[in-house]
Amino acid sequence: MLIKKPVDVRESEVTPQSWYVRRREFLQVAGSTAVAVAAGAAGPLFSGTSTVLAQNPAAQKLENLRKSALSTDEKLNSYRDVTTYNNFYEFGLDKGDPARYAGSLKPRPWSVVVEGQCGKPGNYNIEDIMKWFPLEERIYRMRCVEAWSMVIPWVGFPLADFVKRFEPTSKAKFVKFTTLVDTKQMPGQTEPALPWPYVEGLRMDEAMHPLTIMAVGLYGEVLPNQNGAPIRLVVPWKYGFKGIKSIVRVSFEESQPMNTWQRMRADEYGFYANVNPAVDHPRWSQASERRIGEFFKRRTLPFNGYADQVASLYAGMDLRRYY
DSSP, X not given: OOOOOTTOOOHHXXXXXXXXXTHHHHHHXXXXXXHHHHTTOSOOSSGGGSSOSOOOTTSOBOOSOEEOTTOOOSOOOOHHHHHHSOOOGGGOSSTTHHHHHGGGOOOSSXXXXXXXXXXXXXXXXXXXXXXXXXXXXXXXXXXXXXXEEEEEEEEEEEHHHHHHHTOBOTTOOEEEEEEOOOTTTOGGGGSTTSXXXXXXXXXXXXXXXXXXXXXXXXXXXXXXXXXXXTOEEEOTTBOGGGOOOSEEEEEEESSOOOOHHHHHOTTTOOSOOBOOTTSOBTTBOOSEEEETTOSSOEEOOGGGXXXXXXXXXXXXXXXXXXX
16 A cells, blocks of 8 residues: 655645635636735635634533633634644544544543653543633634644643643753554554654743643634544644644653654754744745635745744744754
């Protein structure tokens, strides 16, 4: 069987198949809308990219959500966009695979092991974790290393609050995250596409930044399986592979952890994963991106547009070397 490597991304994969097959529809309206779209004045071309109209009627609603002042005011991607176009290699390498196959994941019961350089290690139930912290909606623009982006209304809580609760010691310089390994629940793990389990890490000051959250929901509902249920990391100024999903272990580390993409392709992926449009990926440009639901590309902003908030974390660092 031919196995496609995750890093072998074609342009056709950046553009969803549903848009490609509707290219005739686009061409019919392009003459009247191209100028307006290029100027940013036109709305989405297709109904599938509008603000959410219908969510999952079977999903559990999350109550008493606070609205975060840290949210962007950009137009949301649709519920369908966010839940059917995903990278989650534990369920397959194609963008539609997670939505197709993630029904095998059982997000309840679920627990997270906290360990390492901290005062309160232990095994904690997800229900208890969600009760400890007030939940809020954070609307973030999210950019993937493959140069596509979305605007997503996450529901979660600051990772800083989570970190503080477990009292990291002065030796804790990094936070390491690990995903579930279970081939029955995650059939993609039967393939050697990546070294399992999936591992990610943050420097402690990145973890403590107010923008970094642990997400447990989308659109006011519990997190769908294909989006990383029941708990995942969201760091809006970093490329998409810093969004580790279905977390089962959080470790406070003294040394910088080796993340999965460093282990897989150290020549292409480093530890930091900051959005730096001035530095090309070895096989494609990072200067532009395609917002899912838009036909034309847009210019990529440093730190994904969050430079005012986070650039100081990297003052004095060579962001071409520490990529």
